[in-house]
Amino acid sequence: MADKKTALVLGATGLIGSHLLSLLLEDKRYSLVRVLVRKPLPIQHANLQQITANFDTLSAYKNSFAVDDVFCCLGTTIKKAGSQEAFYKVDATYPYEAARLAKEKEARQYLIVTAMGADKNSRIFYNRVKGEVEEKIAGLNFPAFHMLHPSLLMGERNEKRTGEQIGQAVMGTLGFLMVGPLKKYKAIEGSTVAKAMLNIANQNLSGMHIYESDQLQELGK
16 A cells, blocks of 8 residues: 655634545544634544634744645635735735645645635735635645635625525526536535545646636546
8 A cells, every 4th residue: 555645734723724634534534633713612532633823923833734735725805804914814825824834745746726806916905815826836836736716605604605606506507507607607515625635636637737616527436
């Protein structure tokens, strides 16, 4: 049997990250699953290592990035963050700084969940930020860099996001219409994205790869 791998999860309390953490802890291909969290999670597992961290000073925890696979599921909303500047910090500054440290510690691959429509040239602030962070991380030249572009996320969150709840209700009703070219716009379960992320990490691919939401639906089956 091949040597077991080690993983680091950022954003382990979120919709995708929480599902991903559960999957990783039960995956026999991983001997260690490390999480960076603001406060300890109420979880105990032989393979779990929790690091309580201040994300504004990630370099203080640089040794935590010495793993094989880094999974970045960080993300917020402008409303929750309070400003565009605060949103940028969570969705771009933290993921890039984490990637820089991971590259320094010779992590093999970095996987990040951004969003459908991620484009550094977009006129939409949200999409532009997602595109900018992808480009910056791509410049670090990981052996493998994977960018996941899910559509509207479905699932229970720890926080209330009214806009998403409305979108989920609408997409849940009209989802059957999302076929053919519209398939990539169909809402996707956070648990499906998590499964896809894990499957991607274990395909032993090299280079840069982008996965649209319809691909994630298939990879997460």
